[in-house]
Amino acid sequence: MTSYEVATLRTAFCILPHNLDENLSFYTDVLGLKVIRRDEGFVRFNTTPAIICLWEIGHIGRHLGFPNYGAEAIASKSIVFLDVPNADVADAMAAGCRARGLQLMQPIGVAAGTAGFTVRDPNANYWTVSVVPGAREAQVIRYGVLA
Secondary structure, X not given: OOHHHHHHHOOEEEEOOOOHHHHHHHHHHHOOOOEEXXXXXXXXXXXXXXXXXXXXXXXXXXXXXXXXOOHHHOOOOEEEEEEEOOHHHHHHHHHHHHHOOOOEEOOOOOOOOXXXXXXXXXXXXXXXXXXXXXXXXXXEEEEEEOO
């Protein structure tokens, strides 16, 4: 295991919705992520190697003791790479995104000719879905920060 892999295994990425319940179905029903932990205002998914979770902004303020001032200005500049095993899974995700009024774009940070798409989620993160034969369903391989 390389040092990059070790560091990645300890990486946690929190998506900060204003309302957890209004956003959860996008990640579970459309992107196919599975919930492995659910607490008040918090959800963790089965993603690997990075830990991906939703943490409601109001919940953070209540439980960590800081005010919610400026919460309206919070916007992510992150991109999450999601591998899927075949085009049927990617097509179903794309249809779910379109049904929610989300516009699909060319894949970001993926080699030309790779099947897939990029979509901006309801919380301003970019998800790039790529078809990678042999991948597990909805497998997050990495994420980064857009400059």
